[in-house]
Amino acid sequence: MAQDSAGTPSPARRTTIRDVAAAAGVSIATVSRILGGTYPSSPATRSRVMRAVHDLDYVVNAHARALSGATSKSIAIVLNSVVSPYYAHVAQGVQTEAAQRDRLCLIGTTGGSAERELATVRLMRQESADAVILVGNVIADDSYRSRMAEYAHALAASGSRLVLCGRPPLGPDVPAVVVEFDNTGGAHAVTSHLLSAGHRRILYVGHRPGYSTSEGRITGYRDALAAFGVPHDPALELDTASLARADGYRVMKRYLAGSTDFTAVFGANDQIAAGVRQALVEKGLRVPDDVSLVGYDDLPPAEDLGLTTVHVPHEELGRTAVRLALERESDDPAEPGHVVLGTHIVVRDSVRRI
Template identity: 65%
Template sequence: MTTPRRVTIRDVARKAGVSVATVSRVLGGDYPVLAVTRNKVMRAVRELDYVPNAHARALSAARPGAIAIVVNTIAVPYYALIAQGVEDQAAQEGRLSLICTTGGDNGRELSIVQLLREQRAEAVILVGSVIVDEEYRKRMTEYAHALAAAGSRLVLCGRPPLGEGVPALVVGFDNTGGAHAVTAHLLSAGHRRILYLGVRPGHTTSDTRVAGYRSALAEHGVALDPSLEVEAEFDRDAGYAAMNRRLAEGPPDFTAVFAGNDLVAAGAIQSLHEHGLRVPHDMSIVGYDDVPPAQDLHLTTVHLPHDELGRAAVRLALGRVTTSPMTLGTHIVVRDSVRPLGPR
């Protein structure tokens, strides 16, 4: 069974008894065509079930390119929600959107960006933190210049700028502010020994949240205790494991936990429960992101406008708005995971 040749615009032209130019004009747009001619063409299109070839179109005409979003994985709500925002805004702008996943591998990310250059993507939106090594920064910087030279835009979402003079738009959440607010929330509930669970050296998202945590403590005159800043990846298992390790050392020397994100909080809560500690009665905890498990866990957390981030990235990429760097506000969502401490 051989593949029967595709129907092309020339087939339509032949069938309709007109030239290919006329067919193109009827399908394409604003060029004047007599109603009777248009009808002949449309009939031929229908009868042959002609579907124009997007590649040929992209090649011949200077049409708008796709909008690509590159994330770690789509299976994590944080990324999925942002991606959905991009998708929605792109659709609204009439653009095709490509979602690519890297699995958190810098090498894969670089080759995906290269792939997107081949696809002549009009915008490349990179989302989420990376551990930036020198090789990566060098190559991504080259890509940034190359994309700019080709008229495409590079947007960095919730990640550090590449450096001075590198053509890239930046939009992110106010992590430091949010972390400050939620830490202040714990402090004003009377907590003084607050475990920060989610240090990740070199990761901007983590670094900025830690910064907010520290500045809030400083403002309240609470001395920093390095032993209260605990490393953990930003997923449920890491939160669970880290809390398990901590609790194995003996009874907790803290009354509250600030988890790097809600997934870490969920894992930590499971560990706490397994150690007989109830939230919020025996231990207060707050999270970050306000993604799905948060509501069910009655978790006080920081709400991030994920959808808005995605939409803003697209608007920036298309030049609809030009404020870069752009910082999106966050707000604390108080649920039921923090218990006020009585006066000492």
């Protein structure tokens, strides 16, 4: 309890944002933006504000509901699309684990837009979600990373947690849980499977420059070629606008109109591989008799096509993301969890030894 000038106890006055601003030597607007995760402040400014928040106990008072245990009972999941099997299976894992822990799921889709993702995270924070889980690809430039780091700090300050699911960390000082799978290792393994079967001209279909998942997979492909002493040929790497089946088909059909100088194709995911297979069949080429084919993810339609692919534990990714967010072993937001789940090849009938 506070005391008046005569030393007589008086009712404690609730700390306001004005007090925080005065203590940090910044404007009220700056404090509001930093706590809201909407201000790309310098580390020194953010540090002063967060120190004032801590010293004045502003977080406890302003976010008493979150820190007293009266949570919103919700988990927010932010993903590119609900149509893609990849995102759908991860979301199912989040939903399953959240339901077991008496949480509802809030779902936001971004269409792959970094700006839309940032706006959705900001909205989910306003909804006081217990955790905000970001799933899959995004083009992460410096501006994006800076702003998302601010959101991570703002979520941590309010008793919530940012979770990066299937994507790399934002940096060593960002309080975000990270749940990844061995993306590059899986691509290396399935490319090595083709190389071990004698293939040297391996077409890679589905590169999306700048996207974290895509960059990880093509790195694994290139590393495997180097390990087998196969020269890197950029002409064998085909970009696509998306990872949808239609794009795999369109890009492969265009390539086949000019060249067939390859013996195997690595589709960046199973959907791309399915589109590639359709283009090959229309060209009169058989899988695997004429061309070997592999994919990535082990999701429909991989099993139906007899496709050799890389199995990703999609539902476990989602479940682990929820577990780590809600079972924080440390109250220190600077020490979040980081888990890397394994991948493995599922061998079916789409690769022929030459």
